[in-house]
Amino acid sequence: MLELYLNNPFEMELRESEALPGPTGDEVKIKLIYGGICGTDLNVFKGGINYAKYPVRPGHELLGTIVEAGEDALYPSGTRVVVQPNTFCGRCVKCKKGLTNVCQNKKSLGINTDGGFSEEFVISSRFVLPVPDDLTDERAILIEPFAVVVHALRKVKIDKDVSVAIVGCGNEGKLAVLMASYLGAKVTAIDINPLKLEKVGRMVENIRTALPDEVAGETFDIVVEAAGTRASIEQGMQLVTPGGSMVMIGITSEAHFPVAHVVRNEITLYGSIIYNFPDDFLQTIEYLRNDNFQVDPVVSMILPVSDYEQAFENAFSGDYGKIILDFRGDHSE
Template identity: 30%
Template structure:
């Protein structure tokens, strides 16, 4: 079978390898679509803190069942999606249902080889039927679920003022699900094309470009009170530290981004606001179900989000172009 491996930062190579042999408890899948996300871009650029090279990337994907145990509930030809966070089911987090932050989590495409391949065999408990959605949509579930999880974790309410800093795919996912909860959503980003997309395709209530007057603009939008809930989805430590200043008194700050570094803040300002600081990592089965329900009812602009496509064989040449200046990439899908 064909697969694409990231040998080292900046080096992608197409290779032929054996089709994986399904072992007991697994489902063998013919990979259909793979979404490219910020994690993959960080792996390619050498900026992913949890990874060792070489690695086959790809954790957002859909596929078709090739082979499964007869009592698994799956049959050849079933369209499926995969929860890429392989949790242990036994640790302190898993026992509380927080499988997204399992102590011994193994993420496909990060801790073990992922889906940029024609076939993949995965444990059956992480495979789910993609009922009522297309295989394109099923491959987009994961990044949307991360946004849905962050919004659920922050307990966003109708009419709350929400600021999302960072208009990449994860930030957009947070905007979508905050809007679905009835919040008033503002987006802050450095790129005018991303801000325009959020305004015209995601119907956010306001957009602000990063610049000398951005804090004044954000204050003006909120009667100088700032925001009930702030999400950071930038992957930038300076932006993460700065975001504390945009949280209203009594508000919440949720960090979706993860970076290798120290997050710092002013304790007097933190206490003065009685601020709640939250980390949001990955997603749970419940979050995937939230996204599926929204997709089935037509409330996710998935076709607009899918801005780029490429074939698996073309990934070594086409993938680096996603990073070129002027590319307005939201979600690229690889056709396997």
């Protein structure tokens, strides 16, 4: 069985591993179809996440088919499923309040426990969700990353009368642009990379793209920060109109917090981490099932897992959208 394995930062290999035992209890064995490369995977690769544990098998954006099911599994063999890669205990104070995304005992696949970049892997069926037959593999692999945006934008009201600035046009930023535009907002996409702005501008009609200095002095009803840098967060706070809101998806260690500006302008700040399962996944699936929601341009390329080095190199460049690894078939070199 082939799997990607990260022995230490910058030390990744495609290796042959032993076949997995059969699932027990509520577990299912999943044969992977696609695995999406995320910015988190890149940070784990270069040792940029302090709670990551090595060695570790990377991968958390996962779509596959159940090939074996334990006696208490929620779904039978043959079910195509997407994986919720952030486990929650269901017992802690946060879980009992429905805040499973901030579970006190949370484990994150591909970060502090083995992920799913493997031809097969075993996981509790509590953390998988069936994919409707009318949703293609190429759209279904976007359920997990798109759920991050769906969860974040639930915190604010977006409609045709609202101006929205998306700061950062990586994959999450692109998805936020698509969703805000789909909901009818007047969208401005902001990034320091002109190539990203060009691609975003081709994805959606009737949106504005701008470099950071081109929006200096402007304000917006809602600002979505998706870059995760100190500069983007600090500018984002200045872009919010009095009485407006800022939703922070990106993560950085620290930024200057302009308390007087936030208080005097009655700005609401929302932090948003991952999603609540299954509600945000189910809502995401409904968006993706709608042919009018054009999400396909987010995916730049699909490469066989044997080309993982090229895939990660492309992802690190920042010049591409979502890059997907294909785990089907014989990928031995």
